[in-house]
Amino acid sequence: MSRTSVLSDDQWSRIEPLLPSSDGRRGRPFRGHRQVVEGIIYRYRCGVAWRDLPAEFGPWQTVWKRHRRFAADGTWDRIHASLLAEADAAGQIDWTVSVDSTINRAHQHGTNLPRSAGGTPNYKKLLAEPPDHAIGRSRGGLSTKIHHACDGKGRPLAMIVGPGQAGDSPMFPVVMEAVRVPRLGGGPPRTRPEAVLGDKAYSSRANRSLLRSRGIKTVIPEPSDQIRHRKRRGSRGGRPVNFDSNIYKGRNTVERSFSLFKQWRAIATRYDKLALTYRAGVVLYAVVIWLRQ
Secondary structure, rough: OOOOOOOHHHHHHHHHHHHHOOOOOOOOOOOOOHHHHHHHHHHHHHHHHHHOOOOOOOOOOHHHHHHHHHHOOOOHHHHHHHHHHHHHHHHOOOOEEEEEEEEEEHHHHEEEEEEEEOOOOOOOOOOOOOOOOOOEEEEEEEEEEEEEEEOOOEEEEEEEEEEEOOOHHHHHHHHHHHHHHOOOOOOOOOOOOOOOEOOOHOOOHHHHHHHHHHOOOEEEEOOHHHHHHHHHOHHHHOOOOOOOHHHHHOOOOHHHHHHHHHHHHHHHHOOOOOOHHHHHHHHHHHHHHHOOO
């Protein structure tokens, strides 16, 4: 890997057939995909402004427009799903899944669009821009939260962005629904992990019921206040939750996965105005992570 090139020839050969072609379309043909994609990666890796991209990537407007196009039409998500399907067919996905979130500060240059704060946008529509642009005000100021599910080896399976002040537990069903790994031989995608690990923020009756109804082992510790409340109610409080402390030792994989994501400066700090393009940058890094496998 050089300072301006991340993808090897073998890695590029895996994703090149999955990129859209301009053949048969009106207008100018696409500039070489590899040059542009490397420019997109460089921008998110280094955190520079689009206008400050080195000239070797071509016009910065082309790099930005290509990323904006791929973010809106789901190109990065399709490539990510394709790599997941290949890994699942080869038995390389560890289906002990960990779920967590991380807050990233939004730069002032990414927060100057009007937004409808306080609403309840449908974050299940991954290719639609939410009214609040996934920007909220938390204790550290304007911020965005990445909700993330990874396999037992810390490799990303699903990524959702939301406002920084949003709670983790309400987003848990949305993240679990986003875990969909296609099958190469056809048929319904795989959506059911063997076990799901989460910290105490995800401990709720609704989340446990969701996992139990799908036959998924729940590895979420019970907070002390919930334990006191259950004991205070006596027999009406129900039984203690099942908790496997040995499996829970692997929950640190999601924290290490976030540390890997934040090596790219434009993910650790949000400079994008649109949640759509910011999430696309996160998905692009997920593609790079799987390509390295």
